[in-house]
Amino acid sequence: MQGAYTQVKGPVxxxxxxxxxxxxxxxxxxxxxxxxxxxxxxxxxxxxxxxxEIAARAHLAxxxxxxxxxxxxxxxxxxxxxxxxxxxxxxxxxxxxxxSGFAKGVALARGLPFVAVNHLEAHxxxxxxxxxxxxxxxxxxxxxxxxxxxxxxxxxxxxxxxRRLGGTIDDAVGEAFDKVGKLLGLGWPGGPAVEALAREGxxxxxxxxxxxxxxxxCDFSFSGLKTxxxxxxxxxxxxxxxxxxxxxxxxSFQRAxxxxxxxxxxxxxxxxxxxxxxxxxLVVAGGVAANTLLRTALQTVAERHGFTFAAPPLRLCGxxxxxxxxxxxxxxxxxxxxxxxxxxxxxxPLEALAx
Numbered sequence: 537m538q539g540a541y542t543q544v545k546g547p548v549x550x551x552x553x554x555x556x557x558x559x560x561x562x563x564x565x566x567x568x569x570x571x572x573x574x575x576x577x578x579x580x581x582x583x584x585x586x587x588x589e590i591a592a593r594a595h596l597a598x599x600x601x602x603x604x605x606x607x608x609x610x611x612x613x614x615x616x617x618x619x620x621x622x623x624x625x626x627x628x629x630x631x632x633x634x635x636s637g638f639a640k641g642v643a644l645a646r647g648l649p650f651v652a653v654n655h656l657e658a659h660x661x662x663x664x665x666x667x668x669x670x671x672x673x674x675x676x677x678x679x680x681x682x683x684x685x686x687x688x689x690x691x692x693x694x695x696x697x698x699r700r701l702g703g704t705i706d707d708a709v710g711e712a713f714d715k716v717g718k719l720l721g722l723g724w725p726g727g728p729a730v731e732a733l734a735r736e737g738x739x740x741x742x743x744x745x746x747x748x749x750x751x752x753x754c755d756f757s758f759s760g761l762k763t764x765x766x767x768x769x770x771x772x773x774x775x776x777x778x779x780x781x782x783x784x785x786x787x788s789f790q791r792a793x794x795x796x797x798x799x800x801x802x803x804x805x806x807x808x809x810x811x812x813x814x815x816x817x818l819v820v821a822g823g824v825a826a827n828t829l830l831r832t833a834l835q836t837v838a839e840r841h842g843f844t845f846a847a848p849p850l851r852l853c854g855x856x857x858x859x860x861x862x863x864x865x866x867x868x869x870x871x872x873x874x875x876x877x878x879x880x881x882x883x884x885p886l887e888a889l890a891x
Contacts (some may be wrong), residue, residue, distance in 0.1 A: 544868045546618025547610065549603070549642065550861025553595040553635030554627025554655045555685070556586045560602040561857035562610045563865060565618065567666040571609035572858050573602050574851075592630025599638055614646050619873075621864030624652035625884035626685075632880035640876050651864035652874040656681065656886050658859035659821040660692050662848050665862045669846050676815045678808040678843075680801055680834065683822035683854075684710030684725070689754045689804035690886060691811055692819075695866045698886040701807050702754030702800070709793060710824045712758035716765050716789050720782050730786045731827055737783030739791035742768060746795050754804035756796065765789050794833040801834055805841045818843045823854040 544565035552559035552574075561572035577586075577594045607613070622639035625632055636652065643650040659681055663673045675697075679690040687710075688703030707715070710727055717726015722733065744764050747757040768785060769777065777785070801818065808815055818838040824830060825847050838845035852858055867873075 544618050544865055546616060547612060548619045548621060548861045548864050548868070549606075549617055549639070550653070550857040550859075550864060551599065551603070551620075551622040551635045551639050552655075552855050552857040552860050553599065553631040554623045554625070555631065555855060556591050556594075557855040558595050558598045558602060559855065559857035559860075560599070560606045561861050562606050562612065563858065563861040565865065567862060567865060569858055570612070571606035572856070573605055573609075574854075574856055575602060586628070588628045588630055591628055592634055595631045595634040599634060603638070614642060617642070617646065617648055619643075619649045619651060619864060619868055621651035621653050621860050623655045623658065623860055624874075624878060625655060625881035627655055627882065629880060629882045632882070636878075636880045644876065649868065649873040650876065650878070651867055651872070652878040652880075653860045653863045653867075654884055654886065654889055655855075656686065656884075657696070657698065657889060658863040659683075660690060660698060660886070661695070661863050661866055662821055662852055662859045663819045663846055664866070665858070668848060668852075673817065673819075673846070676808075676812045677817035677819055678804060678815060680797075680804065680818065680820045681822045682709050682797070682820060682824035682830070684708060684714060684727075684824075686822065687756050687758075689800070689807075691808050691815075693812075695870055696872070696889040698889065699811070700885070700887055701804050702756070704756040704758065706757050706759040707762060709756065709758060709797070710822070712762050712793065713824065715762050716786070719766055719769050720786060721776060727824060727827065730790060731829070733783050734787040734790045734829075735783075737780070737785070737787030739787040741784035742788040744768075744788050744792040746792055746799070749796060749799050752803070754800045754807060756800055758793070758796075761789070761792055761796075790827075790829055794829050797830055798833040798837045801837045802841065805837070805843060809841075816843050818845050820845075820847045821853065825853040826850045
């Protein structure tokens with residue numbers, strides 16, 4: 537709902553608990569980061585993926601301590617805060633309830649505004665954090681969101697105003713990395729491990745498909761590529777692959793993903809330019825944006841089209857609370873606050889924010 541808070545009256549506490557990162561951060565009203573911390577849960581590695589119940593219980597156990605840590609680091613008491621925010625979706629509902637409930641409790645106790653932050657919008661608005669990029673980022677710009685749960689191209693037209701241009705029709709790119717990592721016996725999460733192993737391999741060692749390459753639009757598909765990797769590995773004798781073979785598969789897979797992402801980004805730029813001829817910025821965000829090869833491929837595409845390329849620093853690519861607090865500041869400046877009856881939701885498309 538829209539209220540009277542057109543000016544942020546003090547530091548904002550942001551909480552992130554949408555998946556397997558428990559995070560807290562405090563930002564000054566001008567966006568200066570006063571304190572931040574992220575705890576990445578490790579218990580899920582034994583299961584090869586995030587277990588929602590374990591994640592929710594871990595958020596419940598660790599969030600109070602993380603909040604106390606950032607408050608102490610910032611030298612603040614709860615009475616000093618100007619607002620409290622939490623990721624309220626999309627994500628795993630148990631974790632979202634924990635973070636939102638904690639934030640609402642602080643807001644109620646201190647009579648502070650509460651902001652329910654859309655996790656995807658938090659990624660989308662991260663580049664606008666003052667001082668993060670050499671030049672201030674103005675609307676509109678093109679966002680390529682790449683993570684374990686999401687892969688989509690979005691025209692970011694304003695706070696709460698996002699136009700989805702395309703997205704995955706099956707797996708997200710981060711999910712594909714995780715599954716290939718598991719097939720290669722690298723454990724979980726697979727993304728960083730696949731990237732590290734790929735440095736030892738030859739990217740042209742195996743011919744793998746490039747799903748939707750050259751097709752109109754900017755939708756993505758990674759299930760066929762993942763299946764091709766599984767079938768390739770299945771041709772080798774049972775047991776551990778020779779390290780060089782595994783490295784070659786990882787490198788070939790990563791190159792295929794880079795080629796697809798570059799092609800889809802090129803189509804997205806054309807679609808974005810038709811909507812916003814004045815727009816000249818391509819932003820990549822999300823955990824997979826930390827991948828060096830993908831960053832390089834996307835930067836090349838951006839420059840070829842006359843666009844500036846931007847990506848958050850690595851620590852802000854994955855899930856974090858800095859982006860939550862900053863998005864809350866952006867919304868508070870527009871007088872947007874949420875009631876205590878705001879319900880966290882596992883599905884919350886960016887387009888729904890306009891409503």
